[in-house]
Amino acid sequence: MLAGMRLLATDLDGTLVFHHAVGQADAEALVRWRAVGNLLVLATGRSLRLVQHAVEVARSSTSIGLDYDYAVCATGTTVIDAVGQVHRTRTLEADQVRAVVRAIGDVAQAPVSVFASTLERDYVLDDPIGLSTDQRTPPDRFTAAPLAQVAGLGVTSMPLHIPDVRAAAALARGLEETVDGISCTRSTGFVDVTAAGESKGAGLGRLAELLAERGVEVSEVAAVGDSWNDISMFERADVPCAMAGAPGEVVEAAGGRTTPSVAAFIDALLG
Structure with a gap:
C-alpha cells in the first residue's frame, strides 16, 4: 500500500x-x-x-x-x-429534471437562468439573465436546447444562475420542498440541483x-x-x-x- x-x-x-x-x-x-x-x-x-x-x-x-x-x-x-x-x-431522473423546471416558475422570487450538464455537454434551457451570451463566456460553452430534448440525456447537475443571495436561498429551499429526491446546493451566484445526497x-x-x-x-x-x-x-x-x-x-x-x-x-x- x-x-x-x-x-x-x-x-x-x-x-x-x-x-x-x-x-x-x-x-x-x-x-x-x-x-x-x-x-x-x-x-x-x-x-x-x-x-x-x-x-x-x-x-x-x-x-x-x-x-x-x-x-x-x-x-x-x-x-x-x-x-x-x-x-x-450519478444523474437526475428525466422526470426530476422536468419537475425542477416546472417548480422554478412556482417558487423563484427573482429571474433564474436554467442550465443542465451532462458528461458530454452543457445545455442552456432558459437564460433571462444572459449568462450564456455574456461576452466573457466562451461561445461554445453552452448549447441551447429545449427541455424535452435534454431531460433524458443523463443530467448530472442543473446549475441555476440567480445572483441575489436571499432569492437563491429561498429557491433552494423551495425546490427541495417541491421536488422529490433532489438536493440543492448554493454557491456564489448559483444553486446547483443534483440527485439527493450529492x-x-x-x-x-x-x-x-x-x-x-x-x-x-x-x-x-x-x-x-x-x-x-x-x-x-x-x-x-x-x-x-x-x-x-x-x-x-x-x-x-x-x-x-x-x-x-x-x-x-x-x-x-x-x-
Whole structure:
C-alpha cells in the first residue's frame, strides 16, 4: 500500500480561477504540492467539460498549466481522473429534471437562468439573465436546447444562475420542498440541483473509496474553497480553509481558518 500521501482538494471559481484566469503564483504552488508526492483534487460545481475548460484557461493564463490527479465535478456527482476517465457518476431522473423546471416558475422570487450538464455537454434551457451570451463566456460553452430534448440525456447537475443571495436561498429551499429526491446546493451566484445526497463532500468520500481500492492511503486531507458548496468538503477535511472574504458560514465551517490565496495555503501546508 502507498502510505503517507497528503491530498489537497481545491475549489475552482473564486478560489483558483478569477476573471477567467489562474494566477501564476497559485499555479506554481500546485506544482510544488504535487512534486513532493501529494495528490491534487479539483472539487467544483463545474461539469466535466467545464473542468476541462478550466485546464485550458490555466494553460493560456500561466506558463505552467493545471495538472491534477482527480477531479470531483458537478457538485460531487462525478469523479474523474487526470486523463478524464469517469470513475463514478450519478444523474437526475428525466422526470426530476422536468419537475425542477416546472417548480422554478412556482417558487423563484427573482429571474433564474436554467442550465443542465451532462458528461458530454452543457445545455442552456432558459437564460433571462444572459449568462450564456455574456461576452466573457466562451461561445461554445453552452448549447441551447429545449427541455424535452435534454431531460433524458443523463443530467448530472442543473446549475441555476440567480445572483441575489436571499432569492437563491429561498429557491433552494423551495425546490427541495417541491421536488422529490433532489438536493440543492448554493454557491456564489448559483444553486446547483443534483440527485439527493450529492455534494463535494460526498464526492470526496467516493474518491477516498476509489483510492483505497487502488491501495493508496491518504494520511491527511486539506481543502480550500470560498462558498457554501465547499462546506461539505470542509467537513471531510483534516485541514479546511476558507478564502479570505468568504461568507461567514463558510469561514465558520473551516474552523475560522482563512487564506488570501491557494498559494499561501499550500505554503503553510508544506511548512
